[in-house]
Amino acid sequence: MAVETVPCTAYEDQKPGTSGLRKSVRHFQQPDYLQTFVQAIFNAVPELRGGLLVLGGDGRYFNREAIQVILRMAAANGVARILVGKGGILSTPAASNLIRKYQATGGIILSASHNPGGPDGDFGIKYNSSNGGPAPENLTNLFFEHASKLSEYYITAIQPVPLDKPGHYEIEGLRVEVIDPVDDYAELMATLFDFERIRALLAGDFSLRFDAMHAVTGPYAQRILEQTLGAARGTVMHFEPLADFGGHHPDPNQAHARELMELLYNPRKVDFGAASDGDGDRNMILGHYFFVTPSDSLAIIAANAHLIPGYRNGLKGVARSMPTSQAVDRVAEKLGIACHETPTGWKFFGNLLDDGQITLCGEESFGTGSDHIREKDGLWAVLFWLNLLAVRQESVEDIVRRHWADHGRHYYSRHDYEAIATPAANTLMTHLRQQFDELPGKVIHGKTVCQADDFTYHDPVDHSASHHQGIRILFEDGARLIFRLSGTGTQGATLRLYLEQYEADVKNHDQDVQAALAPLIQIAETLALIRTFTGRDAPTVIT
Numbered sequence: 001m002a003v004e005t006v007p008c009t010a011y012e013d014q015k016p017g018t019s020g021l022r023k024s025v026r027h028f029q030q031p032d033y034l035q036t037f038v039q040a041i042f043n044a045v046p047e048l049r050g051g052l053l054v055l056g057g058d059g060r061y062f063n064r065e066a067i068q069v070i071l072r073m074a075a076a077n078g079v080a081r082i083l084v085g086k087g088g089i090l091s092t093p094a095a096s097n098l099i100r101k102y103q104a105t106g107g108i109i110l111s112a113s114h115n116p117g118g119p120d121g122d123f124g125i126k127y128n129s130s131n132g133g134p135a136p137e138n139l140t141n142l143f144f145e146h147a148s149k150l151s152e153y154y155i156t157a158i159q160p161v162p163l164d165k166p167g168h169y170e171i172e173g174l175r176v177e178v179i180d181p182v183d184d185y186a187e188l189m190a191t192l193f194d195f196e197r198i199r200a201l202l203a204g205d206f207s208l209r210f211d212a213m214h215a216v217t218g219p220y221a222q223r224i225l226e227q228t229l230g231a232a233r234g235t236v237m238h239f240e241p242l243a244d245f246g247g248h249h250p251d252p253n254q255a256h257a258r259e260l261m262e263l264l265y266n267p268r269k270v271d272f273g274a275a276s277d278g279d280g281d282r283n284m285i286l287g288h289y290f291f292v293t294p295s296d297s298l299a300i301i302a303a304n305a306h307l308i309p310g311y312r313n314g315l316k317g318v319a320r321s322m323p324t325s326q327a328v329d330r331v332a333e334k335l336g337i338a339c340h341e342t343p344t345g346w347k348f349f350g351n352l353l354d355d356g357q358i359t360l361c362g363e364e365s366f367g368t369g370s371d372h373i374r375e376k377d378g379l380w381a382v383l384f385w386l387n388l389l390a391v392r393q394e395s396v397e398d399i400v401r402r403h404w405a406d407h408g409r410h411y412y413s414r415h416d417y418e419a420i421a422t423p424a425a426n427t428l429m430t431h432l433r434q435q436f437d438e439l440p441g442k443v444i445h446g447k448t449v450c451q452a453d454d455f456t457y458h459d460p461v462d463h464s465a466s467h468h469q470g471i472r473i474l475f476e477d478g479a480r481l482i483f484r485l486s487g488t489g490t491q492g493a494t495l496r497l498y499l500e501q502y503e504a505d506v507k508n509h510d511q512d513v514q515a516a517l518a519p520l521i522q523i524a525e526t527l528a529l530i531r532t533f534t535g536r537d538a539p540t541v542i543t
């Protein structure tokens with residue numbers, strides 16, 4: 001095989017963030033930018049030589065070109081076999097499943113998740129390890145180290161692989177298998193959920209809509225919801241994966257899934273609505289005129305897991321990211337199981353899942369999942385809810401309200417200030433840190449602070465410590481204010497403010513969320529001077 005050694009200049013900015021390396025498409029199109037990071041992966045994971053690699057992406061602009069480059073580099077770096085999704089498509093959860101099922105050395109997933117696509121949008125690349133989960137921090141640090149000192153990469157001159165034709169191709173010692181991206185994933189879902197019962201629900205007068213947001217879940221949702229479970233044709237909206245997501249923002253939340261929101265907030269009754277993101281790992285759950293916060297969804301999934309075939313034997317434990325509301329903690333307490341608090345980023349759940357300490361985990365950022373794979377899983381959450389609705393024969397709203405009545409309600413919201421100047425964001429965080437010593441015991445707008453700190457996570461499995469994972473201001477009544485800078489944005493900095501207020505009394509469960517959180521919003525402004533530092537009067541997005 002003719003391997004070409006290409007001299008290159010290292011890039012200094014290839015440090016992966018919360019979930020892989022995410023930059024604008026234009027940034028990725030700089031000479032050898034993609035190649036440098038891919039070579040860093042091959043250098044950091046020598047087991048890929050002679051190994052099996054899973055490869056696919058969310059179909060966004062630059063996906064196909066990147067896949068051909070990676071195939072050529074994989075051949076040059078001695079990879080023995082590659083499974084690649086037809087059309088270059090693989091959702092993140094499907095890739096995680098393939099890695100586990102076929103005992104691959106790892107996988108490369110091309111996605112910038114919920115970030116917009118197209119030539120002016122974003123692109124991303126992440127590596128998942130042999131457990132199917134996102135590379136842990138020590139490995140992403142190693143990628144960065146290799147990338148920063150790289151002086152050459154290796155590539156072959158093979159012809160482009162026909163990605164649209166399933167089949168096997170032998171290329172200079174590398175076996176490329178173009179596979180159906182949905183088959184294995186659909187098979188896995190059928191082992192976890194009661195498809196018969198869901199089919200019966202959908203055969204009645206129950207109506208649902210799923211918004212694939214012109215991203216990767218279209219083919220998965222059509223196969224599972226429409227073709228397998230019998231949902232009406234057209235149930236899946238925006239089903240065709242498009243390179244620019246139809247010009248939309250593939251982020252399944254109230255702000256970006258507008259059309260779906262309008263269908264659910266409409267007198268013409270739709271019982272259940274759901275959406276997923278660019279790479280299919282996020283989910284939004286809606287009832288008729290009703291939004292389920294991701295934190296509540298996690299808690300309800302945990303409280304009802306015994307009703308679902310795949311989880312009938314009970315839960316080993318649960319975990320949530322630190323900013324996620326404490327609703328699931330209450331469920332864990334009642335169930336007598338452990339509840340772990342990890343930093344933001346799915347990679348932090350990996351050790352707990354691998355070690356058998358938890359069965360379910362989730363994040364406020366519309367991510368929920370279980371030990372069936374090592375990624376969050378959008379369609380899994382949707383199927384869980386459908387199975388639950390089929391068993392309980394109640395509406396989404398009734399299920400959530402009953403849960404609040406039993407456990408209390410955690411009013412919760414996230415305010416994002418996107419694309420603010422990075423120095424201003426850092427000054428704001430420093431300003432908060434400087435108040436840590438004086439805050440405990442202080443009464444601000446009628447609420448008493450009991451603790452103020454920077455969250456540090458001590459991994460109970462590998463005993464590593466992750467510092468500076470978000471500023472926490474905790475109040476005596478259980479309320480929390482969390483401040484973090486996002487690790488997934490590509491322009492300037494994004495400040496995330498997470499607000500949580502617990503309300504035990506069912507008589508107070510009908511308040512408007514922002515109104516219920518108004519005192520905390522005021523305290524946040526007083527402590528962080530958000531307007532002064534960011535120059536913004538209001539958040540860019542409220543979820």
Ligand code: G16
Nearest residue numbers: 018019113344345346365486487488
């Ligand atoms: C990624 C991570 C999640 C994280 C989210 C937001 O999700 O996998 O764990 O919660 O980003 O992170 P941040 O607050 O740092 O922007 P995804 O769906 O973008 O891969």
